Amino acid sequence: MKTQDIFVLGLTTFALFLGAGNLIFPPAMGLDAGTSLTSAMAGFLITAVGLPAFTIIVLGRIGNTNNLTKALPKWLGTTFWVLLFTAIGPAFGMPRAVTVAYEMGIQPFFTNDHLVAFSIIFSAVTLFLAFKPGNLVTYIGKIMTPALIILLCGLGLAAFLSPLGTPAAPSGDYQVGAVTSGLIQGYMTMDAIAAVGFGWVIIHAIKAKGVTTQQGIASTSIKVALIYAALMASCYIVMGYVGATSTSIAEHGVNGSVILTRYVAGEFGHYGQWLLAAIILMACLTTTVGLTNACAEYYQDTFKASFGFTATVIVVLTGVIANFGLNDILKVSLPAILVLCPVAIALVLASLAASTFTVSRLTHSAVLITATLFGTIDAINILGKMPKDLGDFFSDTLPLYNAHAGWLLPSLFMLITTAMIGRTASAEKKFGRVDYRLKTANND
Incomplete structure (x- = not known):
């Protein structure tokens, strides 16, 4: 693949992940x-x-996103993918993007509620851009992402050259454990689960450029992941600095959208809201287009469903659900997402192990069950529904429970244990064949 194509695909990946959240x-x-x-x-x-x-790198290494669940029973693998694409698609991810785009990009300019009209227009534009999946990289990587980066650079330069304040003393958990608190906040973005979904788009895009060998896909995925990481890290650093220098316009505990709104108003005056609207609308649109493609491609590959029909259903459901209120959607979908995220990461780790050395056929199933069980415990804790006595018990006995990652060590333990079983079984078969040959030779 040409260097230019790799760079454009990296830009596309960055834009797919960069939502309003x-x-x-x-x-x-x-x-x-x-x-x-x-x-x-x-x-x-x-x-x-x-x-x-x-x-992204692991998905490139295994060469096909389907391989992530290949070792699972077919019904279990299909259930995982359907739940994942439903959660990050029309059930939560896409409606959230629509409502956030409206609330931050459009609503400030009007006094009346125009969510219905906006959701129809926004959904129509999403469907138009997603209807030709072959042009996705062109739409997003070559046109929309450069425009988005230019807008973000404008905001970033203003923040660094003319900050509105100076960083204050840390508050809350950041007073004693800033690194740990940052780790937890980064995990809670749930972008790891989005990476599994976007893997369909990224791997398909790589193959569409003529890269079909396992080594070629793996190598290209690494380069794409590095470009994405550099751009996303730069964006996070700029946005973090914006927050740290907002002490003159915001107080601790204020929502990030309020900080951004006040900051662009302070830096750019009346035109600041237009800048913020452009950034938010562009970021949300690239996300909904990418998620539509990911969901539709999965149903097309797995169930032979028409891409156009599936994409239309997904976008229509997104527009409808967005108008029912995101708070109600969160009550239903957030618990599932909080459980799916550790399950997805655990399957990625199991797939990496399977691509590196021999593992037991039960590894993926065992890891999935373990991640689901302990991920459910973490989800209940995050949602604030854990009984106090039980919460105290897990806090004392389950490592990383207070970091909302109580699933990690049990899943790793199960992965290592089943991998050792797999290597032992493989060794027994090997030596069995050697013993048989020796016995035959002696008889002769």
Whole structure:
């Protein structure tokens, strides 16, 4: 693949991930971290950028996103993919993008509610851009992403050249554990689960450029992941600095969208809202287009469904659900997403192990069950539904429970254990064949 094509695909990957949530999260963290921003950002980048980049590299290594669940029983693998694409697509990810784009990009310019009209127009544009998946890289990588980067650079330069304030002393958890708090906040972006979904788009795009060998796909995926990581890390650093220097216009605990709105108004005056609207609308649109393609390509490859029909259904459902209110959607879909994220990461780790050395056929199933069980415990904790006595018990006995990653060590333990079983079984078969040959030779 040409260097230019790899670079454009990297830009596309960056734009697919960069939704409104990615722009809102870092300013709030930056404001609370204050003078500890560097430490907090280091932790944040490890999980918010490192995990998705790692996932892309592993998907490239295994060569086909279907291989992520190939070792599972067919019904279980299909269930995982359907739940994942439903959650990041029309059930949560896409409606959230529509509502955030409206609330931050359009609503400030009007006094009346125009969400219905906006969702229809936004969904129509999404469907138009997604209807020809072969042109996705051209639409996003060559046109929309450069425009988005230019807008972000404008905001970033203003923040560094003319900050509205100076970082204050850190507050809350950032006072004593800035790195750890950053790690947790980065994990909570849930971009690792989005990386599994976007893997369909990325791998298909690589193959569409004529790269079909396992080594070629793996090598290209690494380059794409590095470009994505560099761009996304730069964006997070800029947004974090915006938050840290917002002390004159915002107080601790303020939502990231409020910080951004006040900041662009302070830097650019009346025109600041137009700049913010352009950034938010572009970021949300690239995300909905990418998710539509990922969902439609999965149903096309797995169930032989028409791409056009599936994409239309997904976009229509997104527009309808967006108008029912995101708070109600969150109550239903957020628990599933909080469980799916550790399951997805655990399957990625199991697939990496399977591509590196011999593992037991039960590895993927065992890891999935373990991640689901302990991921459910973490989800209940994050949602604030864990009974106090039980929460105290898990806090004392389950490592990383307070970091919302209680699933990690049990899943790794199960992965290592089943991998050892797989290697032992493989060795027994090998020596069995040797013993048989020796016995035959002696008889002769």
